[in-house]
Amino acid sequence: MSRQRILIAIALLVTAYILPAAFAQSSTLAATPPMGWNSWNHFAGKVSDADVRATTDALVSSGMRDAGYLYVNIDDTWQGERDAQGVIHANSKFPDMKALADYVHSKGLKIGIYSSPGPFTCAHYAGSYQHEEQDAKTYAEWGMDYLKYDLCSFRDVLKREAGDDRAKAFAMQKAAYQKMHDALAATGRPIVYSLCQYGLNNVWEWGTKVGGNAWRTTGDISDRYPRMAEIGFSQAGLAKYAGPGHWNDPDMLEVGNGGMTEDQYRQHMTLWVILAAPLLAGNDLSKMTPSTLALLTNKEVIAVDQDPLGKQGDRVSAVGPTEIWSKPLSNRALAVGLFNRADAPSPITLKLQDVGFDKDAKLRDLWKGSEVTAKNGAYTVTVPAYGAVLLKVRR
Ligand code: GLA
16 A cells, blocks of 8 residues: 555544544533433323323423423333343333334434333332343433433342442442443443432442443432422532533422422522533423423523533522522633522622622623622622522623
């Protein structure tokens, strides 16, 4: 071969194999916190093929897809029996998973599924224990783009095999999560890998190492203000563990499920975007009020969560029931959340110098979509009971 031909051959090799491999290993998967919907918070054990199709349609017609909600995630209770070869099949609620995945994809969306490293899921359906490679292959064949992997009955396995040996149990747990990661990677399909083990063993310290794109940091959320606030405000200090491709997950959204007021849901959403949390709506999208839709799809609010810098926010101060949190954004801007956890409206003052800005900083109220002005380097606003105000501060 002439020298020129050799050079061309090398260039082709680099373009065809080496560059894509390098990108696959970079953090393009879940480069910003995953957004979408999950069946559990509203449908729980009743979710069916028809619900997932209706949700898919609603994501498109409501504008949620275009606002960034991409993943349609089926949670627990889809599983049926394993066949003689050990291949998992869906139960009668999901007559044809591949066809369902094709439908979701045909709408420009992605689809997710759920399993456990244990023999059973939390709702006592079949888990992936000792079928990891097989299940990963099945998910990839169906066209799955996201897996939530929930510890559940693997805790019994740990008890049985590790007893009181905590170090052994911890090593076994990490190995189980790693195993499914490797099985997913071996399929060659990019599948977002979401760990769910309720924050045990400080998962934020090792979730990335076992291949997690996100990990739950707490037990389950519920559609009640005290539980949402308990979870959300307990996330202080975790920011340094999150970044493009690997996110802390304080659990799915409850917005629109009916158990909180509009202001409480606004606080929920504001806190989650400051936390760079995955935004997985958990309501029945086919029956949404305009207020729910507005809370879920405010573009400027979502942009805080999805900011390409990929930094999680943290608490700046807490005075009685009022808290100020901030999140660094690209272009040296900052999102600031003003939170009122009390049952009466309360003025909250942001002193710009407390968040590293001088008195000439520009302020925008993102929920209102309007510029606001600081006076003498401070901005005071009355925050409703259990409500929140979200500001963007820039130079
Ligand atoms: C656990 C998880 C929930 C949900 C249920 C399903 O409780 O934390 O998010 O997936 O299992 O059984």
